Amino acid sequence: SSELTQDPAVSVALGQTVRITCQGDSLRSYYASWYQQKPGQAPVLVIYGKNNRPSGIPDRFSGSSSGNTASLTITGAQAEDEADYYCNSRDSSGNHLGNYVFGTGTKVTVL
């Protein structure tokens, strides 16, 4: 099965920009989706597809992809963006429903 690799932790000054990356072979075929998780809470979808935000997600969150790497960028990070972030993608194994894999997760600290 495939793997998605993320940096374990990044920090960003309040109001600055941070980019979180996710690398894996499955990303050459499928777009990543990104999830924000705060302590004790369920994950929340923040980006999906080429660069789509669900309703209610601030436009400071954006996504991009190139080759085997997907990126989530927070432009003008706020204190409330401090959380764990996970990428996810489908991979080519399994039946018609597919298999999926999560990245290893990145802890974002807002200074």
Place this chain on the structure above:
Amino acid sequence: QVQLVQSGAEVKKPGASVKVSCKASGYTFTSYYMHWVRQAPGQGLEWMGIINPSGGSTSYAQKFQGRVTMTRDTSTSTVYMELSSLRSEDTAVYYCARGMQQLVDHYYYYMDVWGKGTTVTVSS
């Protein structure tokens, strides 16, 4: 509004089985897949499998093949995840998440709504 309501916390002994439920509301149950994801204490998210509530077909992560069974009851809009032969390493929060498959310029696959999670503790 779209909601996924999961069953309550469970405490099980090693070797036992656990069955977690996830009741969907606010949308057409059979029109969307459902994923199961777990998270051990202090660890990352781990994908377990997916079920198509329409026909009941499933796909499981290789790690859980032979130990996990996902089923659905269309009369109550509920999906179930049963994990057998429990061991201490199965102690985790188990989430259900609605699976989206959207064709735009390309197929987009993502999980747009999540349940609050069910804590399963395996301890002797």
